[in-house]
Amino acid sequence: MGELTTDHGVIKTPIFMPVGTLGSVKAVSQNDLIQKVKAQIILGNTYHLYLRPGCDVIEQAGGLHKFINWDLPILTDSGGYQIFSLSDIRKLEEEGAHFKSHIDGSSHLFTPENVVDIQRILGSDIMMILDECPPYPSSYEYAKNSMGLTHRWAKRGRSQFLNTQSRYGHKQFQFGIVQGGTYKDLRIESSKFMADMNFEGIAIGGLSVGEPIPLMYEMTDLNTDYLPKEKARYLMGVGTPANLLEGIARGIDMFDCVMPTRNARNGTIFTRFGKVNLRNAKWKDHHQVLDADFPSELCNSYSMAYIHHLIKHNEIFGLVLASVHNLTFYLWLMDEVRSRIESDTFSTWYPEMVEELERKV
Amino acid sequence: MGELTTDHGVIKTPIFMPVGTLGSVKAVSQNDLIQKVKAQIILGNTYHLYLRPGCDVIEQAGGLHKFINWDLPILTDSGGYQIFSLSDIRKLEEEGAHFKSHIDGSSHLFTPENVVDIQRILGSDIMMILDECPPYPSSYEYAKNSMGLTHRWAKRGRSQFLNTQSRYGHKQFQFGIVQGGTYKDLRIESSKFMADMNFEGIAIGGLSVGEPIPLMYEMTDLNTDYLPKEKARYLMGVGTPANLLEGIARGIDMFDCVMPTRNARNGTIFTRFGKVNLRNAKWKDHHQVLDADFPSELCNSYSMAYIHHLIKHNEIFGLVLASVHNLTFYLWLMDEVRSRIESDTFSTWYPEMVEELERKV
Numbered sequence: 220m221g222e223l224t225t226d227h228g229v230i231k232t233p234i235f236m237p238v239g240t241l242g243s244v245k246a247v248s249q250n251d252l253i254q255k256v257k258a259q260i261i262l263g264n265t266y267h268l269y270l271r272p273g274c275d276v277i278e279q280a281g282g283l284h285k286f287i288n289w290d291l292p293i294l295t296d297s298g299g300y301q302i303f304s305l306s307d308i309r310k311l312e313e314e315g316a317h318f319k320s321h322i323d324g325s326s327h328l329f330t331p332e333n334v335v336d337i338q339r340i341l342g343s344d345i346m347m348i349l350d351e352c353p354p355y356p357s358s359y360e361y362a363k364n365s366m367g368l369t370h371r372w373a374k375r376g377r378s379q380f381l382n383t384q385s386r387y388g389h390k391q392f393q394f395g396i397v398q399g400g401t402y403k404d405l406r407i408e409s410s411k412f413m414a415d416m417n418f419e420g421i422a423i424g425g426l427s428v429g430e431p432i433p434l435m436y437e438m439t440d441l442n443t444d445y446l447p448k449e450k451a452r453y454l455m456g457v458g459t460p461a462n463l464l465e466g467i468a469r470g471i472d473m474f475d476c477v478m479p480t481r482n483a484r485n486g487t488i489f490t491r492f493g494k495v496n497l498r499n500a501k502w503k504d505h506h507q508v509l510d511a512d513f514p515s516e517l518c519n520s521y522s523m524a525y526i527h528h529l530i531k532h533n534e535i536f537g538l539v540l541a542s543v544h545n546l547t548f549y550l551w552l553m554d555e556v557r558s559r560i561e562s563d564t565f566s567t568w569y570p571e572m573v574e575e576l577e578r579k580v
Numbered sequence: 581m582g583e584l585t586t587d588h589g590v591i592k593t594p595i596f597m598p599v600g601t602l603g604s605v606k607a608v609s610q611n612d613l614i615q616k617v618k619a620q621i622i623l624g625n626t627y628h629l630y631l632r633p634g635c636d637v638i639e640q641a642g643g644l645h646k647f648i649n650w651d652l653p654i655l656t657d658s659g660g661y662q663i664f665s666l667s668d669i670r671k672l673e674e675e676g677a678h679f680k681s682h683i684d685g686s687s688h689l690f691t692p693e694n695v696v697d698i699q700r701i702l703g704s705d706i707m708m709i710l711d712e713c714p715p716y717p718s719s720y721e722y723a724k725n726s727m728g729l730t731h732r733w734a735k736r737g738r739s740q741f742l743n744t745q746s747r748y749g750h751k752q753f754q755f756g757i758v759q760g761g762t763y764k765d766l767r768i769e770s771s772k773f774m775a776d777m778n779f780e781g782i783a784i785g786g787l788s789v790g791e792p793i794p795l796m797y798e799m800t801d802l803n804t805d806y807l808p809k810e811k812a813r814y815l816m817g818v819g820t821p822a823n824l825l826e827g828i829a830r831g832i833d834m835f836d837c838v839m840p841t842r843n844a845r846n847g848t849i850f851t852r853f854g855k856v857n858l859r860n861a862k863w864k865d866h867h868q869v870l871d872a873d874f875p876s877e878l879c880n881s882y883s884m885a886y887i888h889h890l891i892k893h894n895e896i897f898g899l900v901l902a903s904v905h906n907l908t909f910y911l912w913l914m915d916e917v918r919s920r921i922e923s924d925t926f927s928t929w930y931p932e933m934v935e936e937l938e939r940k941v
Contacts, residue, residue, distance in 0.1 A: 242889065246896040250877075272864065272889045280867050280885060288882050503633070506641050516611075521649050524641060528603065528633045535607040535896060 226389035232472035266301035282342030295343035362400025392419035410445035420451035443470030479545035493578030502527035587750035593833035627662035643703030656704035723761030753780035771806035781812035804831030840906035854939030863888035
């Protein structure tokens with residue numbers, strides 16, 4: 220448990236960061252993020268924002284905070300992950316990653332240097348280095364070479380960061396990213412490499428990309444063993460509520476994932492009693508609230524029959540209620556975790572909670 | 581100007597009623613309807629609610645108010661309009677209207693009596709009689725016969741209303757509906773017919789179905805001449821902000837329309853200075869708010885560049901902001917109208933306002 224102090228506020232860790240891909244956390248207003256979800260920090264995607272609305276628009280606005288009217292901390296990724304998961308065609312060279320936009324096919328190049336420049340324009344409180352995220356499975360050779368490239372890019376990205384200034388008067392941090400596929404020696408080597416550089420925090424990348432969950436936990440465990448405890452450790456793109464607890468048990472401080480909002484839009488919500496499929500016909504005539512004591516409107520203000528009706532017929536209000544609920548639940552869980560850590564009961568509490576969370580209600 | 585007192589609250593007229601087709605005003609929460617939009621009454625569609633979630637579910641919930649957790653007044657239409665505009669196949673008989681669901685093709689029959697029964701189950705504060713809404717244009721003969729049917733149905737519907745009871749302990753009103761196509765003598769005859777029956781209010785139906793706007797105004801004018809001033813007069817399915825002012829000038833007290841929410845989702849908003857197309861590229865780098873003095877978040881909390889970005893990329897938050905704005909604007913306009921009527925300046929103010937409202941910004 221710790222704190223990360225940015226010019227836009229203090230982040231209490233462990234923390235989950237809602238993802239605001241295009242400068243909006245899908246189906247959730249900025250006001251609701253603050254007042255209902257109690258978000259401490261949100262994430263923006265460099266790849267998406269660079270393409271839409273583009274750096275020129277965000278620069279004119281005075282940065283992403285001003286553009287979206289958000290005064291709390293923002294973390295931006297480097298775009299590396301999206302290049303490999305979204306763009307149709309790409310060419311990876313020592314210089315950087317050539318890619319074609321998944322929107323209009325236009326050609327672009329991300330380099331370790333220009334993703335720093337772009338994130339200077341976005342003005343996020345925490346920026347990420349450009350990395351290559353190898354797919355699962357990858358051969359040892361591929362993972363090793365890829366890690367080497369990520370390491371060389373990390374050095375170039377850090378130089379660019381140190382040689383450039385924040386544009387809008389607030390301090391920016393830069394986090395490194397550990398890679399190495401699912402190979403123990405590579406994961407250890409990459410952890411040591413990133414630990415030796417002077418980043419303000421370190422992320423674990425390349426996990427939650429299709430590998431078995433136990434392997435994800437094993438790699439996370441290994442990584443955190445070699446990462447400095449005094450720096451924030453961020454497990455990228457993870458995950459379910461249970462994944463978060465398991466990650467925290469292995470030393471992780473920060474998480475981000477589209478799962479809570481994406482699942483909400485598909486009708487799945489997370490609760491203290493497990494996963495709930497709102498589309499299930501069993502809710503059709505369930506005229507009670509789901510959980511009068513949980514602080515979300517979905518749980519305490521509307522009957523499950525009404526929520527089921529809204530979700531089944533794709534009413535936007537239903538998507539909003541479910542999205543706000545899931546994020547509120549993730550942030551509630553992090554708050555609960557911090558209390559348990561403080562009272563030194565986390566390690567006995569979390570295995571039982573994981574079991575509850577994995578139930579299907 | 582007047583008041584309509586229901587067991588769920590007093591409605592100050594002239595008023596606009598947001599449409600909550602399936603028990604949700606699209607993209608707007610019940611809380612926002614009360615706190616931001618300042619809605620006094622909302623509308624539910626009998627046809628839609630009867631099909632989804634069905635009367636059994638709403639009856640178990642204890643009526644529509646409880647089902648959707650809404651304590652202010654609700655008006656439900658009779659389903660007549662949707663049968664003619666939505667359902668694929670229909671057979672109109674003296675008994676009622678046979679139709680097939682636009683959802684699953686299942687067969688149903690609405691009669692003047694059972695739409696009263698259904699609206700008893702829904703428990704709306706104001707229910708409407710079953711009518712036939714003839715298309716525009718219709719021949720004189722078609723319009724005359726159709727009006728005859730609507731009149732006979734009105735009598736049967738009123739009997740059913742008087743012979744049945746409210747189910748949930750609150751009073752319900754029943755409104756008649758004037759028809760007659762666009763034929764003056766039929767409109768006069770139908771107005772007199774409905775005026776002579778003892779409905780708690782009277783609606784003008786069959787307008788805003790494709791006829792020229794001046795003709796709609798002419799028919800409205802004619803109808804209100806023959807309708808009792810002490811009863812609420814409701815112009816169904818109308819319209820633009822300018823249509824509302826013109827309707828009020830002709831004696832209308834109540835309006836409903838999907839336009840503010842539907843247009844919002846398509847990126848068109850209504851403002852004091854005219855219509856604004858949020859998708860227009862001119863907003864791409866307009867980094868100011870649209871109207872700092874107007875009480876909607878879309879106008880006063882976010883730059884037009886950000887709003888344009890959200891709408892262009894179909895972010896749900898953009899749909900919510902635009903929908904809440906448009907409804908807030910409609911209700912603001914009604915409030916403005918009531919002030920102008922009170923200060924006896926309406927008749928000089930409204931023609932200039934109509935001109936402003938029709939501008940394209």
